[in-house]
Amino acid sequence: MTTDLRSLADPLQIRLTELTECGGCAAKLGADALAEVLAGLGVVGGGDSAPTDLLAGLEPADDAAVYLVAPDLAVIATVDFFPPIVDDPRTYGEIAAANALSDVFAMGGRVLFALSVAAIPEDLPRDAFRAILDGAASVVREAGGILAGGHTIRDREPKYGLAVVGVVHPDRLLRKGGARPGDILVLTKPLGTGLLVSGRRQGRTNDVDLAAAVVSMRRLNRDASEALTEAGVAAATDVTGFGLLGHGLEMARAAGVRFVFDAASLPALDGAIELARAGVETGGAAHNRRFVRPALDVAEGVPAELVTLVHDPQTSGGLLAAVAPTSIAQLEAGLDGRGVEHWRVGRVEASPDGAGGVALV
Numbered sequence: 001m002t003t004d005l006r007s008l009a010d011p012l013q014i015r016l017t018e019l020t021e022c023g024g025c026a027a028k029l030g031a032d033a034l035a036e037v038l039a040g041l042g043v044v045g046g047g048d049s050a051p052t053d054l055l056a057g058l059e060p061a062d063d064a065a066v067y068l069v070a071p072d073l074a075v076i077a078t079v080d081f082f083p084p085i086v087d088d089p090r091t092y093g094e095i096a097a098a099n100a101l102s103d104v105f106a107m108g109g110r111v112l113f114a115l116s117v118a119a120i121p122e123d124l125p126r127d128a129f130r131a132i133l134d135g136a137a138s139v140v141r142e143a144g145g146i147l148a149g150g151h152t153i154r155d156r157e158p159k160y161g162l163a164v165v166g167v168v169h170p171d172r173l174l175r176k177g178g179a180r181p182g183d184i185l186v187l188t189k190p191l192g193t194g195l196l197v198s199g200r201r202q203g204r205t206n207d208v209d210l211a212a213a214v215v216s217m218r219r220l221n222r223d224a225s226e227a228l229t230e231a232g233v234a235a236a237t238d239v240t241g242f243g244l245l246g247h248g249l250e251m252a253r254a255a256g257v258r259f260v261f262d263a264a265s266l267p268a269l270d271g272a273i274e275l276a277r278a279g280v281e282t283g284g285a286a287h288n289r290r291f292v293r294p295a296l297d298v299a300e301g302v303p304a305e306l307v308t309l310v311h312d313p314q315t316s317g318g319l320l321a322a323v324a325p326t327s328i329a330q331l332e333a334g335l336d337g338r339g340v341e342h343w344r345v346g347r348v349e350a351s352p353d354g355a356g357g358v359a360l361v
Helices: 031-038 091-106 126-142 193-201 207-218 223-230 243-255 272-277 283-295 304-311 328-337
Strands: 054-058 063-072 073-082 110-120 148-154 159-168 184-187 235-238 257-261 296-298 319-323 344-350 357-360
Touching: 063 091, 063 159, 073 091, 091 126, 091 159, 091 207, 091 223, 091 235, 091 296, 126 148, 126 159, 126 344, 148 159, 148 207, 159 184, 184 257, 184 328, 193 207, 193 272, 223 257, 223 319, 235 243, 243 283, 243 304, 243 319, 243 344, 243 357, 272 304, 283 296, 283 304, 283 357, 304 357, 319 328
Parallel strands: 110 148, 257 357, 296 357
Antiparallel strands: 054 063, 063 073, 073 159, 110 159, 184 319, 184 344, 235 319, 257 344
């Protein structure tokens, strides 16, 4: 860092995104590289299998770890953090918190408390750091929990997020696996946050479109999660850094099925398609393309901008669920009653080889 950030006339007018190379979930390590590094870590030393009380861990990987502590109670634990995706410190804290909390909701749970995970430049104005914490604390409270502590280290590039603890009844647990042929794919937030943020860095995203993306990223997935569990849905995940296709592929592989996405039905934030058409793309999208390429079929005639959209890394994206046709009416009524936007974006088919795959048609 070449300047003393504490010399700013107004500490809260700092441009956080100028302190980073990339922000939000676009900063995630590529899914293929991550899978290679984590291979084999889901078993305990000595070759023993994982304890039966560990309902979700690394093998197979899910959105959070889940441990059974009583017949009717399981604890959910997760951690998520990233560099700034917006300039305003409080908004950054709000989005980072909503994104971290989402993993609990993606498992069907409710939030108990959270701990801050922060890497902060020493010369970051104290008021700016406090604004990040205040923003995060407000969203944790909105989620029904409390920000109870945390840990901070020095770093030239700011990073912030949360370690979150929640609970869930084991019979109401949402998992990445569980999709069945014939299920309907439902998405609860529009796509395009990575495109809009990347476009902003290039001076191409207008204030109105960016503001709409911020509203979407800050919105909690709690109501969507409650609607899913009430409708008896069992297969879901949240769409974040690996993009719609990447997270869809994770679900498809976990169930040994094929997710077929209808390109014409995909919802996009205002301005995202135009940016994709103009050639804007995040660095994280290249990792996502590499991850899904061996398992992806794209129908002839699908516009290139929609292919870009489904690879776009999302920050604090919506929930993607595979819903049985017999449950779709109840789910959509529950989502409508809670004011949650939702779209039918595809279907689940049998996988010819049972390995799982994705398609865009």
